[in-house]
Amino acid sequence: MSRPSGGGQVAIVGYAHSQVWRHAPRPLGAVAVDTARAAITDAGLKPDDIDGFATAALFPTAGAHTVEDGVSTVTAQWLADHLGVTPRYAAGFQGIGQLPGAVALAVGAITSGAADYVLLHRALHNPPGRYHANPMRTAAGAQQWTAPQGFFGPLAMIALPYNEYLQRYRASREAMATVVAEARKNGARIPWSYWHGKPLSRDEYLSAPVINDPVCRYDCDLPVDGVAAFVLTSAERARDLPHRPVHVAGLAFAAPPRPRLPLHWPLDDIMAAGTGLAGRLWASAGVGPDEVDLPQLYDGFSPFVYFWLEALGLCPVGEAHRFVQDGRIDSDRPGGLPVLSGGGALGNGRMHGLPQMIECYLQLSGRAGERQRERATVGVACQSSPHFGGAVVYTTEPTRERSRAR
Secondary structure (H helix, E strand, C coil): CCCCHHHHCEEEEEEEECCCECCCCCCHHHHHHHHHHHHHHHCCCCHHHCCEEEECCCCCCCCCCCCCECCCECCHHHHHHHHCCCCCEEEECCCCCHHHHHHHHHHHHHHHCCCCCEEEEEEECCCCCCCCCCCCCCCCHHHHHCHHHCCCCHHHHHHHHHHHHHHHCCCCHHHHHHHHHHHHHHHCCCCCCCCCCCCCCHHHHHHCCEEECCEEHHHECCCCEEEEEEEEEEHHHHCCCCCCCEEEEEEEECCCCCCCCCCCCCHHHHHHHHHHHHHHHHHHHCCCHHHCCEEECCCCECHHHHHHHHHCCCCCCCCHHHHCCCCCCCCCCCCCCCCCCCCHHHHHCCCCCHHHHHHHHHHHCCCCHHHCCCCCCEEEEEECCCCCCEEEEEECCCCCCCCCCC
16 A cells, blocks of 8 residues: 555646747746736635745756846745745755656645645746857866866767667667657647647658757757746645646655766666656555556657656656657547647747646646546656656545555
């Protein structure tokens, strides 16, 4: 018998999202305030009802930028101040697994009694023309062993394990075209997506220039400006609010299993840590991979979809490149596993885990409109790489205790 983390007694009761722009027409802080107010209203509450704030304010770039609250990032306290609220709880997550970490803060605040209603937000910024700009002229510390050889930045980082995967399992770049086309197809249907109305064909993907072999332009998400916000409270309070609640059933995180150079991400490290994460995740939530009907896999780089499929046990190790073929992940096909039904990062822009969380909330609360799936009761939202991120299980029921052979 497994006991869900927190008993599933914390739920999302409202949400809002901004448009996703390449560059927003207003400061990020202004967009965040408007989005937060919309989420609070959506939950049937007023700003004064919110007594807790949580976020993960990391600016996910390899470049060097001045961190300016309300401009390049939006912290929990900044947002509370600009909503005119004096909270009992305000915190920002700084560890591995940004958005799942913020969810953990919100759950902890509510279950401990530190706050009754928590506003959780994530705000992403794209400085014009310099997202990954790096002023480094000398390489010190661990980077002295890699940067002078050109091994710097996220493209080199992901190209290493992707190459390992292709060679070890005799996979091809052609197989990945299915993944990217699926993400863009679904993102093109979402009005707030940067890629709204702009699907991508397999031929377009395969004809794109390779940037860091075997990574091409379309294997990478696009830096954007955008904000999303959610309101969380106890399952008991959620019963009195207007929307069907979506419960946080469990969560888990992982870190690299052994010390490495900063951008050294071997495939074995990713999968070893990811397998451990999955075991903790299923134990925390009291469900197994066979019960998940809405897995939303992180795809900041397309190979992450392979890694998450295998780490979570949704397909055998080494088989993801075959599993994604023949409509197996087509969200429009009956029986397809909708791993990118919300478009993900490749279909929305670099919203850093928000598309996965939004899709779980919309589908499980029955608010996905024309995209609503007939059966959506257990969702998983993943963030980052399996060895450098986290995942959250969401359910339509407040508790899911099950007897499972272990």
